[in-house]
Amino acid sequence: MMNKKTDVLIIGAGLSGLLAAAKAVESGKGVTVAAKGMGSLSLSSGCIDLWGYDIDDPQRVCQNPLAQIARLNEVNPEHPYTKVADVLEESLRYFQGLTERYGCPYRDNGGANWLLPTALGTFRPSFLAPPSMALRDLDKAKRIVIVGYEELKDFYPEVMASNLARNGNLPESVKLTVVKLRSAWKKLYATTLAHRLEQAEGIREAVEQIKAHIVDGTVVLFPPVLGERLDIDVTGQLAKALGAPVYEVANIPPALPGQRLQQLLLKHLRNAGVDVIIGCTFTGAKVEGNRCLQVTAEGAGKTFTFSAKTYILATGAFVGGGLDSRIGEAREVIFNLPVRTAEKWASGEFLSMNGHGFNRFGIAVNDRLQPLDREGRVCLENVRITGANLAGANGPIEKCGNGIAVASGYKAGKLAGEVAQ
């Protein structure tokens, strides 16, 4: 049986896993990322949400996410942010630095949340946005042109326009225009269109059909399809040709900003010498005392093992496949770590504003991100837990998923780097 040795093994290729790898490899240690699938980062909006709404008034958008998170110690001490508070700002600066290095500098809004338009014409709070999405002062535009494609599934500019008119608090003087383009390509997925827009014909085709709608003071909004590659600035090319600022709005996957971020981080890991293995399913671990000695994985039906000094569990929760459930029981699938659950798993209401109990399920940790058993003792001292594997957050309601991923991934990578050789 093949055994692969490495200093730090990161299981999972989502945002927290990739960040952990980026940080850990700086210590000079051998780092391997291995995952069952490609990681859900490519399905995300591509923005880093930190904290969306006010703790005391959940209807209000939170004005200062860092200050609100600092309060969690008193109001919700079990929240994962309380375990990573010491590195939160440092990790965000680190993330911004990385993205800047690869030509996609993520922007903050001076400590406040951005309010970014979505494909449904709503506004979502987010803390860091890629340049193609970091849209300020939409209400100061004279005209908003919303661009769709007849051939593109999953984006309906008319829906966005009518909801934007209702939700946007836009002055009456702002004119909303829907432009539905026709492409020479008959069937477009977001990724197909992104590729087409990286070619000169794709840009020409779009510009020819939009140009007539541009007046002074126009802002052009596209679905999130403006190119896949990091070396071509489709947004910039369109803006230049149209003579108006162009932005992408958030939409359901596949959406390119998330894919670009994933690609950027993978490119960085490659440059830094991290091995990335996709397509192996982890099935179990060999443990002695409170240390993990090796983990078992399966690829194309055959079993092999990995052994490392530090294991970082970044496999995600139920959607990512890191946690599994049966009626009345939730379990972590590799190390069989205790999962903290709650009496009430789900709210009766599908879109309840209190969220569902299962979203808070996860693994309890100490402030070194080591997993704890029900008595609060460390169960595996050379395992660290990150991202959606952590117990206590309510991501869909609090809008904190990627923020926790960045901070916990960074911290786990840093701690793994400090382990003695």
Added chain:
Amino acid sequence: MSQDRHLILDNCIKCNICVANCPVVKVTDQYAGPKQNGPDLERFRLDEPAAVHPSIGYCSNCKTCDFVCPSGVNVATMNCKAKGEYVALNGAPLRDQVLGRVELICKAAQIAPSIVNWAAGVGPFRAMGEALFGVAAQMPFPRFATKTFLQQFKPKKIAHPKGKVLYYPGCYVNYYTPEVGLALAKVFAHNGIEMVVDDFNCCGLPTVSNGLMDAAKAYGVNNLAKLNRYIKEGYAVVTTCPSCNLMLRQEYHELFDMDTTLVTENTYDAFEYLLMCHEKGQLDRNLKRLPRRYGYHQPCHLRAVGYGVPSLEILRLIPELQVTALDAGCCGLSGSYGFKKEKYPIAREIGQNIVRAVADTGVKQAVTECGMCQLQVNHVTGLPVVHPIQLLAEAYGL
């Protein structure tokens, strides 16, 4: 491997990660995509096998959808089966029937390999081939070796072998690049490992990719019976072609529900096998310096096995050899896919990722396991390309 693993249709949560990563969907509007052709239509096909979308022919069977899926859905297997259903219903063009039967082409060419090589390079013949049969004139055919690997290989008796392997060379090494098989034989003999060969059928992957399922299954039945006999005699099966490897250890079971327990457990990529020897301290570490730099391309079917790149770990042992991962994804050729007139531009466009990676890294030569990838990397970049086992043999001074 659990033999009861079946198509896990209900695990698909429609997350679209397969669409987001599909190299074909990215560059053409002709393909309805892995999700729609795979799990979406599979639900209908459970009742009505005719529920196949004609665009299924545009699936290149690179298997990216399989290994990016976080839910363990074998999308590519569904697509292969769907292609089989489509061909069963509508027939396959003569071209696909010929291109899929690589083994027959190769056997026929053995009558006069040099004449075949000459004819394959003559522009007017290729133009005719494109006009009459739809075989892309711009895609160069690989060149037949004057003598096959099996004709050249001479087994070496080793007194107290550290291991016994049966080498499955596959059509590409046997007919086009026998030097790869011969290099492997030398490396094994040098390290005290006994290697034998036998006459096998094509693994069947090219037939599957062209929807010729019955032919593929027949190959599978023959190959499995023979492989099982060797394994029961204590041989490990070793391949140098990632596609053959994947076919033997996974696809016979997934596509045809054959019992491959023994073969799956005992089939190894050559470098996977060497890495295990290395871990046991059985690999000679006395390697010459190779002060050169290569760009490494990872074949999709090696990625699909999910154990990383064992060859890179072994090549790292060679002093002064620098191997830089190109990490450019699929090369686009996907076996016979890129030889089809209507698919050649797609294959070429996907291959531009390799061109950019080569420009970024500035490498002047490349290394990769898969014969077809070697062909495409050379076609799109012009760089010379070798198999990693050739570098290892060279470093041993063999």
